Amino acid sequence: MNDDSLRFLLFGRLNAQAFPFVRAWQNPNISELIGALAGALVVVGALALVALLTWKRWWRPLFRDWLTSLDHKKIGIMYIVIAGVMLSRALVEAVLMRAQQSLAVDAPGIVAPEHFAQLFSTHGTIMIFFMAMPFLTGLINYVVPLQIGARDVAFPLLNSISLMLTAGGASLVMISLAVGEFSTGGWSGYPPYTGKVFQPGVGPDYWIWAITLSSLGTTFSGINFVATIYKKRCPGMHLTCMPLFCWTALCTSILMIFAMPPLTLATALLALDRYLDFHFFTNDLGGNMMNYVNLFWLFGHPEVYILILPAFGVYSEVISAFSSKELYGYKSLAAATMVIGVLSFTVWLHHFFTMGQSADVNAFFGVATMTIAIPTGVKIYDWIWTMFRGEVRFTAPMLFSLAFIVTFVLGGLSGILLAIPPIDFVVHNTVFLVAHFHNVLIPGLLYGMIAGYMYWFPKAFGFRLSEVWGRIAFGFWVSGFYLAFMPLYVLGLGGMARRSQALFEPDYRPWLLIAIVGAFLLLAGLVSLFVQLWVSVRDREASRVPVGDPWDARSLEWSVSAPPPEYNFAIIPQVDRLDPFYWLKERKEAYRPARRYDAIVMPRNSWVGPLVGLAGAVCAFGLVWHIWWLTILAFVGVWAPVVARSFVRDVHRTIPASEVEATDRRWLDCAQATRPVPRELETEPANLGLARPFPAQVPA
């Protein structure tokens, strides 16, 4: 065996050139330096994290209280942490791309073409799979069991595995910054460009395996949430008594179960093309790239609704709570959600109107696409009517909800334009499309996630977020959005192709300069979210809400302490209508001790999730670099803990009734001793989480 083959056996394709630092050393131009800086940030960030954990002696608590925990609340919070980290990276990338385009009118700019292509590929991949998906999965995880009166999700261990697979995929994308490179094929990864002929390097492989880990995790999450919502509702919680967020979570989960397999298959077949010379999507020997496009968008369009529906759920909760009214048209909202879910499977072809099908086929899918506007319109009117004659308070989550209504309608209108095939033929592949999908996803997903984060934060951590910084963040996110994306509509109509690294039309420049201002405002929005978090943690003593109902809200999650006990409910509640907690307060029956407390059985912590996630990520890394021994070892490492776990019988822990009773009575005593606050003072320090009953019920 010669040296080369030994090196390949040990390290696969990995060599010094894989490291951006080496590349920047050999070829120190600004583009490589930016790449090296980004890689260095990953390395330094990881080292700093290790140092912090060691210095503060947080390793043990990190594993004991968080990583091995099967508590749906902690898993939900960890999902949102992942989303926050990945959002930061992808937003910085967006700013870099905007900077490049605003500088690169008849000039080279700062980022080389190859590098620019990686930027838009990672930006899209991260924003969809590692920001949006973890964020909404985190919120669903945290909120749904509490809202339906359950102690946990249906399969707590599977939940932990899902989280860790997602984390593994996210780490793989981060590692690609410091080792190797990422795909240049965009977030949708169309072959044959992502095939072996055009991209023989590791880029598309990183993309494939990161997506695969994430989509497996998402499939399991979908199964878990559906089983939870169908089977774990508390007595009396009929489907039509569920808060609307649960409806949207249910619909999103069903979509996950049906829509993730096409993606898993598309990436798996692309991997077969790349690794074993199959011919699914190649140009020659009978490959057919249209199969990929159909598979990808068979996932991709329902995915849009996977992303948007939970945000719709958040808006429904937020608007109802901050208008102090029952949700207007509850049944129509639930029905509209399900109709959107069904229709989402009938429109995938509008993503490629220009790719050769007949006009009749295009017309069918164009009409189907426009049909979705009907249930969505129903929802918009329902939210507006919910506010009508309500006692509306303009808190930060409510402001985001209002910005959503206006902005999303605009984005929906440009969607109607794009749904008309002749118009799509003119503007397809321009930044008009980029403007459109940011115009629906930023209000339709991100604003909702931020609103949900601010709305439920006091429930999760026991203190409120700073209202002032919430408003500042709102100002930046909304003004930033309009300045960054409205110019893209103009540029798109002016014919500017999307994903352009260099531009040759001086007339574009003013619009691009407006857009970069918007991008910086959006970055300021992100920074103000972090400042808000920091300020709120610092001043937490002045904003504690131990009783747990700071917004005089209506559903069951507000009927327990903040933060809730591990088992959520000392006794499983019994409900008989929508908004059960509101009516309990109305009848002055809230905050009563149970007649009798029972012991509660909860799942013990488990190492299976972290081990599976780690082994999954290592296996993917081995596949990317063709390090076969590592791949095989890690693949065994994925399954070994799962099989071993099936032999373990001591998986539960019993919390004695006395402890449950003591905790519950302590909280009830606290509620007794707390002064209720009226709604208009809910953002003041006086708000300890006990709402003063409102004298008269406003008719719905």
Place this chain on the structure above:
Amino acid sequence: MSGPQLQHAGLNLLDTDEMEPAEAALGLYGFWIFLMSDAILFALLFAIYGTQLTATAGAPGPAAEFKLGPAFIETLILLTSSLTFGLASIALKYDRGRTGLVAWLLVTLVLGIVFLGFELDDFRTMFSDGATPDRSGFLSAFFALVPTHGLHVAAGCIWIMVMLVQVAVLGLDARVKLNLLKLGLFWHFLDIIWIAIFTVVYLQGTLT
């Protein structure tokens, strides 16, 4: 309908069962949904196969490569293994001891392995004819669809082995029973997929 209320779709253990009915219902419900997701994966593989039928690109096509004889034998073996798993389930539900259960599981396992042997032999013949997946879109689709089913059967065989060890080590406690019920669903599911493969791939390939 008379008799006790069913807790979940499929074979219910009911009165012979010491586990909480709600837990069994939940676990099996989740597994049904997982199978549904898996079924979609296979449906898409079939769809891809359909679109690639004519994409033979000069490489050997269906008529030349598919042998109805071995495929028919494989079908019989797998159908029989479904029957024997069914008998194992009945033994699980009605027998006092574990002997019947273990015996039928072993028979199922052997049948599964024999099936895989026949299938691998088919692939070996195809490879020696030069019908490899890198030759054409059609062969790619074939070698994605049929081996995916084969991998599922292999996974099922490993699962049977794990369950045999669990029955020996842990006895028939509630979780072992629950896992055996899930394994049963999985095994019959593979049988159904194979029937589709036999029809769509082998019958269509040899009879037209």
